[in-house]
Amino acid sequence: MSAAIEIHRPDPGAEYFFAEGCFILETWNRHDDPEVSIARARLTPGTTTRLHRLVATTERYLILQGSGHIALDDGTDRYVGPGDLVHIPAAAPQRITNSGETDLVFLAICTPRFRPEAYQDIDPAPHD
Structure with a gap:
């Protein structure tokens, strides 16, 4: 017998501000599915997230709307827009x-x- 298909609809009212500097809506992050989590992140115009890294966790940003710049390990940054996917290896500094x-x-x-x-958080700038 196969597992049941599940449809999960996150509550938009559950969006919260995370210390990193963006708004987060957890779409999928469950103890019974430890292999993956998916969150919708939202940055307002002119906002930059804090420089940070995720230990032992690979992250991917799939850009849905808007435009921005992602900081790279070599100190440069690169433009990102809708449809772009940014692969961030575990422990890589990012913002x-x-x-x-x-x-x-x-x-x-x-x-x-x-x-x-x-x-x-590895940002040298103090928290607001």
């Missing part, structure tokens, strides 16, 4: 900037699933 005039919205897909203890 993204919304350089557009509308919200930058993307899916953050983590393997294994995101857990708060994997997040490490």
